[in-house]
Amino acid sequence: MDTASLIAVCRVHQLLADPEGSVGVTAIDKRPVDGPVKVHKLGVHGDVQASRVHHGGEDQALYAYSQDDADYWTGELQRELPPGTFGENLRVRGIGTTDAVIGERWKIGLDLEVEVTSPRVPCATFQRVMDEPQWVKRFTQAGRVGCYLRVVKTGSISAGDHIHRLFVPKHGITVGKWFSDPTVEDVQTLLDAEADGEIRLQPEYHDEFEKVMRRAGAAY
CATH class of the missing domain: 2.40.33.20 (PK beta-barrel domain-like)
Structure with a gap:
């Protein structure tokens, strides 16, 4: 209920x-x-x-x-x-x-x-x-x-x-998870969800994606 x-x-x-x-x-x-x-x-x-x-x-x-x-x-x-x-x-x-x-x-x-x-x-x-x-x-x-x-x-x-x-x-992926502990896997998950039309991310997320990937030594 x-x-x-x-x-x-x-x-x-x-x-x-x-x-x-x-x-x-x-x-x-x-x-x-x-x-x-x-x-x-x-x-x-x-x-x-x-x-x-x-x-x-x-x-x-x-x-x-x-x-x-x-x-x-x-x-x-x-x-x-x-x-x-x-x-x-x-x-x-x-x-x-x-x-x-x-x-x-x-x-x-x-x-x-x-x-x-x-x-x-x-x-x-x-x-x-x-x-x-x-x-x-x-x-x-x-x-x-x-x-x-x-x-x-x-x-x-x-x-x-x-x-x-x-x-x-x-x-x-919750807002708390994204705020406290974003990972490369989270980036890909959100990108996939956006590509599938499940969510619509605000533009600032893509700047954050780049930072997360850079910290992990991965390309974005």
């Missing part, structure tokens, strides 16, 4: 000054909003992507983080971490975000359909906002990174909506 649900929908509360960042401000300060909330191809209505150099755009329209991972960090950091703390748009329960398979599709509420695209890569802005020593290193080592989502079908969502898996690709 599918028991996954949406705990909160979050969007930018205010732009924060980030003079060390690429554009001088950050939209990482997300807070829950009352629904229903429309979700477009570029994300939650009223949200902002301050910089699209390293994130954003249609392939990273939404960022989802699971309550299980948030609970882990609550124990580690010994403080409350309400929805939006990680800059996420969606705080979810009962469905994995780090162990979601690349290309997996979900239906949220009555009509929104989304597709898992990639892991979240922590940045210096995230560390500054969290105000935790060595946060990027700790977040990376824990591997509880959550996932970005592409909007396949627009719609409106509210906290409490059910989340249903519509499709899970056969290749089986």
Whole structure:
């Protein structure tokens, strides 16, 4: 039985000054909003992507983080971490975000359909906002990174909506596996899945493929 649900929908509360960042401000300060909330191809209505150099755009329209991972960090950091703390748009329960398979599709509420695209890569802005020593290193080592989502079908969502898996690709590579331990075999598996039309990879993957192959001393 599918028991996954949406705990909160979050969007930018205010732009924060980030003079060390690429554009001088950050939209990482997300807070829950009352629904229903429309979700477009570029994300939650009223949200902002301050910089699209390293994130954003249609392939990273939404960022989802699971309550299980948030609970882990609550124990580690010994403080409350309400929805939006990680800059996420969606705080979810009962469905994995780090162990979601690349290309997996979900239906949220009555009509929104989304597709898992990639892991979240922590940045210096995230560390500054969290105000935790060595946060990027700790977040990376824990591997509880959550996932970005592409909007396949627009719609409106509210906290409490059910989340249903519509499709899970056969290749089986999760965003957490790709983030923490990508191998040459994983590269070939994803290339085969893309060639077979099972998934549609965002262009950045091919840059990452080259890096993985180079580290292994293989040609790409």
